[in-house]
Amino acid sequence: GIQVEQSPPDLILQEGANSTLRCNFSDSVNNLQWFHQNPWGQLINLFYIPSGTKQNGRLSATTVATERYSLLYISSSQTTDSGVYFCAVETSGSRLTFGEGTQLTVNP
Amino acid sequence: DAGITQSPRHKVTETGTPVTLRCHQTENHRYMYWYRQDPGHGLRLIHYSYGVKDTDKGEVSDGYSVSRSKTEDFLLTLESATSSQTSVYFCAIKALGNSPLHFGNGTRLTVT
Numbered sequence: 001g002i003q004v005e006q007s008p009p010d011l012i013l014q015e016g017a018n019s020t021l022r023c024n025f026s027d028s029v030n031n032l033q034w035f036h037q038n039p040w041g042q043l044i045n046l047f048y049i050p051s052g053t054k055q056n057g058r059l060s061a062t063t064v065a066t067e068r069y070s071l072l073y074i075s076s077s078q079t080t081d082s083g084v085y086f087c088a089v090e091t092s093g094s095r096l097t098f099g100e101g102t103q104l105t106v107n108p
Numbered sequence: 109d110a111g112i113t114q115s116p117r118h119k120v121t122e123t124g125t126p127v128t129l130r131c132h133q134t135e136n137h138r139y140m141y142w143y144r145q146d147p148g149h150g151l152r153l154i155h156y157s158y159g160v161k162d163t164d165k166g167e168v169s170d171g172y173s174v175s176r177s178k179t180e181d182f183l184l185t186l187e188s189a190t191s192s193q194t195s196v197y198f199c200a201i202k203a204l205g206n207s208p209l210h211f212g213n214g215t216r217l218t219v220t
Contacts, residue, residue: 033209035209043200043211045209088151088209092154094139095153097167102147102152
């Protein structure tokens with residue numbers, strides 16, 4: 001099956017710093033999504049982004065489908081950004097496969 | 109928030125007992141999924157459904173069965189629970205076509 005790799009696995013930032021999270025995938029996909037799991041365990045959909053760039057406040061995402069990667073940018077990080085960030089790729093039959101996530105800690 | 113309810117939210121059971129987890133949606137979405145989340149493994153797909161009575165296996169389906177007799181309900185059954193099935197189980201839904209995936213709040217299952 002398709003392989004999804006996220007990097008870095010762990011990231012520690014000071015409040016106000018910027019960061020870039022990466023998601024690589026091993027085969028062509030129908031679309032890609034980014035999720036944030038907060039410290040209470042809730043999974044929130046951040047972006048649905050099969051290709052191109054989208055922005056939502058301090059977060060933006062870019063997917064280059066032809067090169068099989070996606071990037072999630074977090075600017076001016078806040079402590080509430082802490083948690084785990086997952087990317088998921090959708091293949092045929094609407095199966096979604098997740099990467100193992102990036103654990104982000106933002107310190108005040 | 110997407111209308112997804114998982115029940116129960118927490119359950120402790122003994123090895124060898126049957127367990128059924130329920131996912132209920134009010135969005136009338138076509139696709140429903142069951143994932144398990146374990147440390148070091150991210151989210152792994154157990155089973156998913158692409159319509160009433162239409163289901164397919166995911167990457168970790170052994171020891172699990174599912175049923176979907178109505179659009180709004182997707183049941184996950186552990187016929188004989190084992191300690192390796194201790195995990196957090198998430199249900200997710202997605203509409204037909206290019207659309208985002210939305211998760212329920214999860215069920216924490218402990219098998220002793």
